[in-house]
Amino acid sequence: MKTTSDFPSINERSPDGVKHGGGAYRVLIVDDSMFVTKQISQILSSEGFEVIGTAADGVEGVEKYKELYPNIDLVTMDITMPKMDGVTALEHIVEFDNDAKVVMVSALGKQDLVKKALLAGAKNYIVKPLDRKKVLERVVSVLG
Amino acid sequence: MRVEYINPFVESAYSIMKEVLNAEVKRGDLYLKKSSQPVMGVAAIVGLAGDVEGRVLFDMDEKTAIDIASAMNGEVLTEIDDLAKATITELANMITAQAVTKLHDLGFRFDLTPQAIITGQNMRVTDMNVEALIVPFELPQGKVEINVAIRERA
Numbered sequence: 280m281k282t283t284s285d286f287p288s289i290n291e292r293s294p295d296g297v298k299h300g301g302g303a304y305r306v307l308i309v310d311d312s313m314f315v316t317k318q319i320s321q322i323l324s325s326e327g328f329e330v331i332g333t334a335a336d337g338v339e340g341v342e343k344y345k346e347l348y349p350n351i352d353l354v355t356m357d358i359t360m361p362k363m364d365g366v367t368a369l370e371h372i373v374e375f376d377n378d379a380k381v382v383m384v385s386a387l388g389k390q391d392l393v394k395k396a397l398l399a400g401a402k403n404y405i406v407k408p409l410d411r412k413k414v415l416e417r418v419v420s421v422l423g
Numbered sequence: 424m425r426v427e428y429i430n431p432f433v434e435s436a437y438s439i440m441k442e443v444l445n446a447e448v449k450r451g452d453l454y455l456k457k458s459s460q461p462v463m464g465v466a467a468i469v470g471l472a473g474d475v476e477g478r479v480l481f482d483m484d485e486k487t488a489i490d491i492a493s494a495m496n497g498e499v500l501t502e503i504d505d506l507a508k509a510t511i512t513e514l515a516n517m518i519t520a521q522a523v524t525k526l527h528d529l530g531f532r533f534d535l536t537p538q539a540i541i542t543g544q545n546m547r548v549t550d551m552n553v554e555a556l557i558v559p560f561e562l563p564q565g566k567v568e569i570n571v572a573i574r575e576r577a
Contacts, residue, residue, distance in 0.1 A: 312516075313509040317496065361537075386520030388527065407517050408443045 295419050296328030303329035304422055305350060309340035309368065310357040310384065315409070319355055319384070322414045328353075337363025341371045344379070353422060354381045356401070358392050366396045373400035380421050384409070428573045429453070429556045431525035432479060435518045436560060436569050443514065444494050444562060451559035459549035460557070460570070464488070465503060466541045466548075467515035473533025475526075477553055477573030481515045485542070487565030494564060503542055512538050518569075 296304050306328050310316045320330045332347055334340040337360050344354060354372065358365040365383060372379045383396045383404040393404050402421040405413055433450065441448045465488035467481040483491070485503060492507040493500045495514065500507050515538055523535060548555075548570070555572040 312513050313506055314496070314513045315509075317506070321497075386517055388520040388524035390524075407513075407520075408439060 294327030295415050296323060296326040303327055304352040305329050305331045305347070306418075307332040307334065307340070307343055307347060307351055307354045309334045309337070309343075309354060309360070309365065311335050311360045312357070315357065315384065315407070318409055319414060322409070322411050323418070325411075326415060328418075336360045337365060337368030337371075340365075340368045341375075344372050345375060348376055352380065353418060354379065355405075355418075356381050356383050356396075358383060358385045358389050358396070364392075366392055366399060369396055369401055370399050382417055382421055425575075426556070427529065428475060428526070428531075429558065429569075429571045431522040431529075432518065432569050432571055433558050435521035435525070436481075436558070436567075439514070439518045439521060440560065440562060440567070443517070444491065444564070446494075446563045449561040451561060453556055453558045455554055455556055457554045459547045460555065462541070462546040462548050463566075463568070464542065464544060464546075465511060466546075467511050467538055468541060469515060469519050469538045470536035471523075471533045471573060472536065474531050474576060475533050475573050476576050477550075477571070479515075479519060479522075479573075480548065480568075480570040481511070481518070482568045482570055483511075483565060487562075487567065490564035491562070491567075508540050508542075512540050 306323055308316050308319050316333050332343045334343045356365040356369055369381050381401050383401045385393055386407045403417045405417045437448055463482050463484040465483055465485055468478055470478045488511050489500055492510040495510050550572040553572045553574045555570050558569045560567045
């Protein structure tokens with residue numbers, strides 16, 4: 280029985296993580312919290328994004344970005360991290376790739392650092408606690 | 424200890440826990456302890472240093488910590504593993520960050536130390552020369568106590 284031809288499509292919307300020409304947007308998650316990395320990863324994967332790398336500090340984040348470049352579309356970047364903070368890592372990434380799309384992820388109370396990051400080239404920011412809607416909205420606005 | 428230090432923690436704890444656990448949160452009566460107090464089993468701790476100094480403990484028993492971490496991860500965790508620790512730490516981080524923003528708005532200037540999580544049975548905490556204010560919260564997962572011992576720098 281050919282079920283597919285009998286059922287109307289009730290959801291024409293394509294997932295946010297899939298590019299117009301097909302293929303998934305590729306994301307690097309930089310965060311020192313295993314919990315936050317998992318949370319962002321689950322939200323993005325469920326919308327068709329491909330998480331191609333994770334890093335637990337700024338130094339590793341910059342290294343991974345250079346390694347993955349140019350096959351990378353987006354970075355989510357925590358601010359407070361050991362070894363190198365997120366704003367410094369952002370500066371290194373933007374210096375390497377002026378078109379890098381980096382979204383900062385921050386707890387409340389880091390407004391000054393968020394401002395600094397936006398001036399340094401971050402495309403947007405997300406304030407924790409994270410939820411699905413908030414993450415997708417900000418990420419899509421950067422890629423759109 | 425002035426109550427204005429603890430109110431931001433109470434408000435933030437209430438709103439953050441309500442949001443991330445998507446559940447009813449009830450605040451109990453706050454009380455003051457001058458001597459040493461027992462720690463329930465899993466305690467996230469963050470230090471403050473600046474105009475005000477001291478520490479904040481987020482204290483709960485092991486089962487409550489596992490159930491909270493499970494709810495926040497949307498999956499059943501069975502022990503205090505690295506993910507559970509990272510989850511409880513992140514909860515403490517979000518509450519502290521929001522509280523600190525409110526304290527900064529009130530004009531207090533200080534920095535935070537990186538969080539640590541302490542686990543084990545039969546532990547007590549004793550604060551030297553500063554009393555602790557404790558606010559219990561009742562959640563569907565169990566009891567969480569926010570234990571704040573802060574003073575103004577002399």
